Amino acid sequence: MRKQSIMPRLRRLFTVRNLVIGIPMIWLFALAAAPLLLVLNISLAHMEVTSVSSLWHWADNELTLKFNFGNYLYLGEDSLYFDTYVSSLKFAALTTLYCLIVGYPFAYFISRAPEHLRTMLLMLVMLPFWTSFLLRIYAWKALLADNGVVNNGLMGLGVIASPIHMMHTSFSLTIGMVYAYLPFMVLPLYATLVKLDGRMLEAAADLGASPFKTFWLVTVPLTKRGIIAGSLLVFIPAFGEYVIPELLGGPRTLMIARVLWDEFFSNNDWPMASAVTIVMILLILVPMALFNRYNDETRLGEKS
Amino acid sequence: MASVTATTDREVLLKIDGVSKIFDGVVKAVDNVSLSVKKGEIFALVGSSGCGKSTLLRMLAGFETPTSGRIYLSGQDITDLTPYERPVNMMFQSYALFPHLNVWDNVAFGLRRDGLKGAELAERVDAMLSLVQLSKYGKRKPHQLSGGQQQRVALARSLAKRPTLLLLDEPLGALDKKLRETTQLELVNIIEQVGVTCVLVTHDQEEAMTMASHIAVMDEGYFLQVGTPDEIYETPNSRFVAGFVGNVNIFEGKVDEDEPDHITVICPECTHYVGHGITGTSGMRVAVALRPEKIQLSSVQPNKNHNWCAGEVVEIAYLGPHTTYHLKLKTGMVLKVQQPNLTRKMADDLTWGDHVFAHWTRDAMVVLTE
Ligand SMILES: Nc1ncnc2c1ncn2[C@@H]1O[C@H](COP(=O)(O)OP(=O)(O)OP(=O)(O)O)[C@@H](O)[C@H]1O
Ligand SMILES: [Mg+2]
Numbered sequence: 001m002r003k004q005s006i007m008p009r010l011r012r013l014f015t016v017r018n019l020v021i022g023i024p025m026i027w028l029f030a031l032a033a034a035p036l037l038l039v040l041n042i043s044l045a046h047m048e049v050t051s052v053s054s055l056w057h058w059a060d061n062e063l064t065l066k067f068n069f070g071n072y073l074y075l076g077e078d079s080l081y082f083d084t085y086v087s088s089l090k091f092a093a094l095t096t097l098y099c100l101i102v103g104y105p106f107a108y109f110i111s112r113a114p115e116h117l118r119t120m121l122l123m124l125v126m127l128p129f130w131t132s133f134l135l136r137i138y139a140w141k142a143l144l145a146d147n148g149v150v151n152n153g154l155m156g157l158g159v160i161a162s163p164i165h166m167m168h169t170s171f172s173l174t175i176g177m178v179y180a181y182l183p184f185m186v187l188p189l190y191a192t193l194v195k196l197d198g199r200m201l202e203a204a205a206d207l208g209a210s211p212f213k214t215f216w217l218v219t220v221p222l223t224k225r226g227i228i229a230g231s232l233l234v235f236i237p238a239f240g241e242y243v244i245p246e247l248l249g250g251p252r253t254l255m256i257a258r259v260l261w262d263e264f265f266s267n268n269d270w271p272m273a274s275a276v277t278i279v280m281i282l283l284i285l286v287p288m289a290l291f292n293r294y295n296d297e298t299r300l301g302e303k304s
Numbered sequence: 305m306a307s308v309t310a311t312t313d314r315e316v317l318l319k320i321d322g323v324s325k326i327f328d329g330v331v332k333a334v335d336n337v338s339l340s341v342k343k344g345e346i347f348a349l350v351g352s353s354g355c356g357k358s359t360l361l362r363m364l365a366g367f368e369t370p371t372s373g374r375i376y377l378s379g380q381d382i383t384d385l386t387p388y389e390r391p392v393n394m395m396f397q398s399y400a401l402f403p404h405l406n407v408w409d410n411v412a413f414g415l416r417r418d419g420l421k422g423a424e425l426a427e428r429v430d431a432m433l434s435l436v437q438l439s440k441y442g443k444r445k446p447h448q449l450s451g452g453q454q455q456r457v458a459l460a461r462s463l464a465k466r467p468t469l470l471l472l473d474e475p476l477g478a479l480d481k482k483l484r485e486t487t488q489l490e491l492v493n494i495i496e497q498v499g500v501t502c503v504l505v506t507h508d509q510e511e512a513m514t515m516a517s518h519i520a521v522m523d524e525g526y527f528l529q530v531g532t533p534d535e536i537y538e539t540p541n542s543r544f545v546a547g548f549v550g551n552v553n554i555f556e557g558k559v560d561e562d563e564p565d566h567i568t569v570i571c572p573e574c575t576h577y578v579g580h581g582i583t584g585t586s587g588m589r590v591a592v593a594l595r596p597e598k599i600q601l602s603s604v605q606p607n608k609n610h611n612w613c614a615g616e617v618v619e620i621a622y623l624g625p626h627t628t629y630h631l632k633l634k635t636g637m638v639l640k641v642q643q644p645n646l647t648r649k650m651a652d653d654l655t656w657g658d659h660v661f662a663h664w665t666r667d668a669m670v671v672l673t674e
Contacts, residue, residue: 199400206394207386207414208465217413221404235486 036281043274044068052270071275080259081276085283092239093168095177099185100227101177101236107189107226111130111196118194137176137247144172144248168250176248184237185230191224193219215277228291236284258278259283317343317501318364318469320436323373324525325359333359335525336373338525341518342505346502348512351522352548357505358397360522364503377468388417393467395467397474399458401446407435407457408442414465432460433570433597437493452487459491459669463498470495472504476511488514501530509549513537542674546593553599553639554672561666568610569605569671575610589670596642598626598668601660612663615639617654629654631662 044067046053057064076079110121128136143149144166151163166172200222202213220227240258249255256276263273318341325334326437333356341347349357362368364375366387366555375383376616393414401410405664412420412429420428433439436456446454462470475491476484492515495502512519512532521544529545540546543554557571559641562585569576569592577594582592606612615631618638624645631639641662654660 018628043543056452197400199398200402201398202365202387203396203402204413205367205392206392207461208417209413210388213417218402222402224404 031064039274043071043272043278045271047269047271057153071272077276077280084131084254084256085257088239088256091255092175092235094174095238096235098174098178100231103182103185103189103230107193109185110190111193124192125183137244140176140248141167158220168254170250173245173249173253176244177241180244180257181234181238188229188233189223189226192223196222228294232287232291235287239284240280314342314344316340319376321374323363323370323375325363325368326371334524337527339520341501341503343501344499345517346504346515348504348506348516348519349522350506350509350512350519353507357522358473361473361503361505362450365392365471366390377563389577393462393465393469394470394471394473395458395462395475399454401454401457403446406442406556407438407444407549410457411460411464414461418465428464432464436460452483454642459494463500467500470500470502472502472661474506483574494664530641540593543591543672546579546672551640552598553594553596557589557592559584559590561584567671573637574613576669577610577666578669578671582671582673593672594664594669596640599615599641599662599664601641601643601662603660605661606663611666614659617656617658617660620656631660
């Protein structure tokens with residue numbers, strides 16, 4: 001009896017439906033979950049010269065599990081890590097805020113532009129993606145350097161007498177970050193703004209709301225999803241950004257990705273680097289989870 | 305149904321003076337329209353799609369600026385005021401309720417802009433919600449309401465600020481026919497209870513007749529006729545108005561006798577003896593409009609020289625309270641006749657192919673010169 005029922009069961013397992021769902025699941029597991037587990041594994045191990053210690057040990061019919069929480073504890077002990085996390089969060093948050101401040105009017109303007117112009121304006125937003133990212137960041141170096149375009153221009157005009165030091169400061173870092181991530185803010189904002197029902201704004205005006213009040217009480221709440229999506233799209237990669245701080249940031253600009261790099265490649269301490277990574281991921285998961293909850297709550301409301 | 309005489313001696317609240325709106329320099333949406341609306345009356349704008357009803361209404365709300373002409377409210381020129389400065393509120397075509405606010409906050413939105421707070425605000429909002437019988441629904445979001453309930457929230461929101469003038473753009477457009485009919489009367493009741501002056505836009509002439517005390521029939525940005533519902537229905541001033549408001553049979557003909565108290569019009573179908581005079585001359589081409597319900601049918605030939613014709617029944621539409629017959633006349637014209645069903649359906653009733661005589665009285669029709 002038992003034996004017979006295995007074949008149909010197997011057949012049921014390999015339906016088209018399961019395959020369609022299964023392939024992306026396997027993909028996600030192989031390329032996201034498995035590496036993450038590996039990192040988690042390494043973070044709980046010791047460094048043994050060139051390799052990483054094993055977490056489990058089988059001897060004399062005994063399975064011994066050895067988790068090393070030392071790396072995590074060290075993260076708390078050395079204030080460098082804490083400071084770096086805070087500094088990274090601060091830069092990511094500032095980048096997000098500036099992107100929002102610059103991106104919102106941007107997206108608003110595009111969504112209100114005549115329909116035939118909108119596609120072109122969106123293309124212009126995405127245009128930078130067509131050239132190499134590194135090239136664009138290097139271009140900022142040329143712009144902001146002491147004898148760069150901006151300083152030369154200002155001195156030529158007589159606005160300043162000696163060059164302003166901009167390169168390798170948090171100023172140049174922030175400019176580079178905002179510049180690089182702005183499109184990620186503009187696109188989701190545009191998507192919600194363009195769907196905004198013009199009659200909502202008319203209704204608000206009709207009920208006595210000034211344009212400013214209408215913006216705060218109607219436009220912003222109704223585009224909240226775009227604001228949140230755009231902010232996450234900027235915040236998450238900005239938090240772990242390596243290239244921009246490396247090229248534009250100051251020598252003492254603390255960014256977590258640089259610490260990671262040092263742990264991996266200078267100190268060769270993989271478990272430590274992995275622990276840094278795991279904590280970093282946890283820090284990112286919190287806003288993600290909040291966003292998901294908000295999404296679920298508002299999905300019903302968006303239907304009408 | 306608002307009575308007509310009650311509003312005739314009231315003061316004028318809204319005055320539209322020669323207002324035009326031209327879009328993009330070419331589209332004449334509203335063309336030199338003038339109008340007075342008295343305090344407390346419900347005024348309906350009717351007309352076919354694209355005739356400029358919404359555009360006129362939006363100029364009253366302040367969403368569009370007239371290309372020329374002025375708009376006065378209580379004697380004050382409001383043409384250049386922004387929407388949020390006008391004591392005018394609008395109920396939008398598909399309600400435009402704020403989806404992120406619950407019913408209570410939707411209604412409170414306008415009052416809060418006036419700086420109302422606390423107990424006073426709550427009192428006004430609660431009074432509005434009970435007026436539209438939605439007191440229990442304050443916490444709901446708009447998408448959790450039925451179409452009829454949303455419509456009542458929209459009404460409550462637009463009435464909450466006690467506007468001088470209430471604008472309604474197709475207020476019942478999203479409701480099904482049955483709900484529309486009950487809601488029309490409900491809406492009129494609420495509006496009369498509050499006593500607010502209304503301008504109502506609809507493309508449904510029956511709705512206009514039920515709700516309004518005065519109606520303007522629009523076509524291509526013009527006002528063709530302005531009057532009470534019975535004036536518009538019984539004495540339309542043009543073929544368009546006669547055809548737009550209700551069903552009508554139009555006979556084309558020539559004036560023969562032209563006396564102050566009557567005229568006769570000779571048409572290919574029959575001769576009309578009309579019991580009113582016209583400003584015209586003998587020999588002039590005119591149209592005689594005759595409503596289907598003002599015609600009688602009989603099986604014997606009427607004993608008179610005019611106001612009857614013979615035809616064959618080609619179509620019967622039984623509608624319950626009455627039946628509509630289509631008679632084919634000898635000229636090929638199809639005459640619509642509506643008969644009340646005074647008795648239950650009988651076996652010897654008219655049927656397809658029957659030859660009958662249609663006749664009517666001298667006061668049944670109206671002569672149209674336009
Ligand atoms: N913003 C605009 N720009 C250009 N033309 C417009 C604009 N708004 C309306 N029109 C034109 O003006 C005319 C009148 O439009 P309106 O919306 O007032 O019609 P309506 O009588 O309300 O029709 P409906 O019953 O279909 O709502 C139409 O020809 C329309 O195409
Ligand atoms: Mg309209």
